[in-house]
Amino acid sequence: MTESSTAPRPTLEAVAARAGVSRATVSRVVNGGDGVREPLVERVRRAVDELGYVPNQAARSLVTRRHDAVAVVIAEPETRVFADPFFALQLRGISKELTAHDSQLVLLLTEGRDDHVRVGRYLAGGHVDGALVFSLHLDDRLPGLIHGAGVPTVYGGRPGWGDGTRGAVYVDSDNRGGAREAVRHLVALGRTRVAHITGALDQTSAVDRLDGFRDVMVDADPRLIVEGDFTPAGGERAMRELLDRCPELDAVFAANDLMASGALRVLRERGRRVPEDVALIGFDDMLPVAEQTDPPLTTVRQDIEEMGRLMARLLLRGLDRRSATEPAAAGSVAQSGLVGAPSSVVLPTTLVRRASA
Amino acid sequence: MTESSTAPRPTLEAVAARAGVSRATVSRVVNGGDGVREPLVERVRRAVDELGYVPNQAARSLVTRRHDAVAVVIAEPETRVFADPFFALQLRGISKELTAHDSQLVLLLTEGRDDHVRVGRYLAGGHVDGALVFSLHLDDRLPGLIHGAGVPTVYGGRPGWGDGTRGAVYVDSDNRGGAREAVRHLVALGRTRVAHITGALDQTSAVDRLDGFRDVMVDADPRLIVEGDFTPAGGERAMRELLDRCPELDAVFAANDLMASGALRVLRERGRRVPEDVALIGFDDMLPVAEQTDPPLTTVRQDIEEMGRLMARLLLRGLDRRSATEPAAAGSVAQSGLVGAPSSVVLPTTLVRRASA
């Protein structure tokens, strides 16, 4: 039977005693070991192993003010999130990158607006070295709170224009460009009555995709644009409305795959053949959805995992640089809290042609 | 422009000075405030507000040995996980419960076997008060490592029988009972040639569902049982094989909804009508999948979010009790590291009848 935490964990002191050196020497070895001669390093290493020594992070943070931990804030009030693998993929990317840098991932899920204050307080509390923030809605006050907390931050997706977002560093997909490409493809197919099911318009990604749609369909009949909400049910609803308003439409660009799948069901239900009667394009290339519909979905791919990885990389890089320049940089630390501000990144998208368009 | 972390955060000392009391008094107020007279409490509170004081968690942990943080370990080598909302839902449940207890969630995603050692080291490092572990595979050495780390742990799903699993506390669904109910339903429908697509048999949930199947189909034709892997593609593969082996089958119980959806596609492709020719039941009641197939899936529901919440609750309760009994309890601390070991919990499942069976 394990008596957990019964055995007091060995301290630096204990290791030092065992190896017959001073604490400082052990500390040096544990933290990289330069400046200590080989035989000693060896002896310390052995002592560490024998004792099963693991540094006490709390003690270390207390003096270094570093935590080797990054908060990931997912600000999603709706259950919706969990229906799509989006976050899981981002998390995976982030996790990989953080692990490679020996940083931990502290996950902050917010349920409602009240939670934002809690998150703000947590970040202000200096528990983490930085924050990665997702899924903002335009009216969120989170950026303001985060800004106030003064924690280096990278956003996933371009934040809105609210408080604290000016100069924020973010990683985003080329939503507008991707949308343009999708719609152009539909046009190239000879479709003339192209409709658009938007995402939830309180998110910049939805707005950008709508803009992309408009870039190509410059004077689109306003009846051909319906607001959705990124869910399959929303896609169904929107598709019904489109069909009612404008039965002669011959193509649909949905702002994500989930809505496209809903739209697809409605189209079939109403007896339209896809892609013969109506061509359909989604967005995301969410494999389990896009590949498994019938017909498989033509869609705009964004590399979600890579986005996560990149966010983490940007943050960590900024952090490193900051600690490197520590004393001098006070003045040049920008809004993001990152030195020499790594600028935002917009990743390209690619059109994946399957059967639906 | 925020100069992040430029202003040194106020310390207890500073608050004490401002309020004209001693550090100890401020500490008392900050930690609940009993034993301090009202006017003083008031004065300290004000000083805290004015200074924007936030306790330094590192310093606190250093002396209390508590971290108010729990690790969530997801041991999933395959990408598969991220295709289903399973973890997201569990995480949500866990997050809610932890938040209510002012605990943080440290997420540890493991990529491959090597990561297990890293995780073990992290847990042993005493960074967190406890751990919640998911998605074990039978041959995992993670339980052994965790056991060795001596961290109070609750497993999600019954762990296997390997090293360190004896006496482990877990939360699971009644996989076997749920499977039985599903199969009985098929039998009640008058189906006689009932097939089963199992999950990945290195996970206890898959094994248990198979056992439940066998409980009802006592002498099932072995050709009617095919091993799947919990993915839609695996479901397709398995369904093809079943159909080839045994074209006359009239019902299928798939060990999860994802595989059921794959099976459904194959059934349709081969011209079988569901449920007329072949009745189909899944497991999980994963809404985005189960409700959106055509026909919608009859399935066995398990309350995934509740499982997560329960795991967290069990862990936290054990932790509390442990710290309450601290000095005396050394001897009675069981395998799980939890005092007065809250025992494992198996949650009931319910059959959700939709159109597929």
Added chain:
DNA sequence: GTAGGATCGGGGAGCGCTCTCAACACCGCG
């Protein structure tokens, strides 16, 4: 062989907090 320089190791001072313990105040009761 020894002086000089460069490098390495050890001692000690905290980081910010909690917690024990002693001092003190104030109450009621004898």
Added chain:
DNA sequence: CGCGGTGTTGAGAGCGCTCCCCGATCCTAC
């Protein structure tokens, strides 16, 4: 009016670690 008791407050000692600084050490070159 004094004494014990109860209840508050303050002082101080660390928790385990890093990092600075100075003395010790080692090597090289003359």
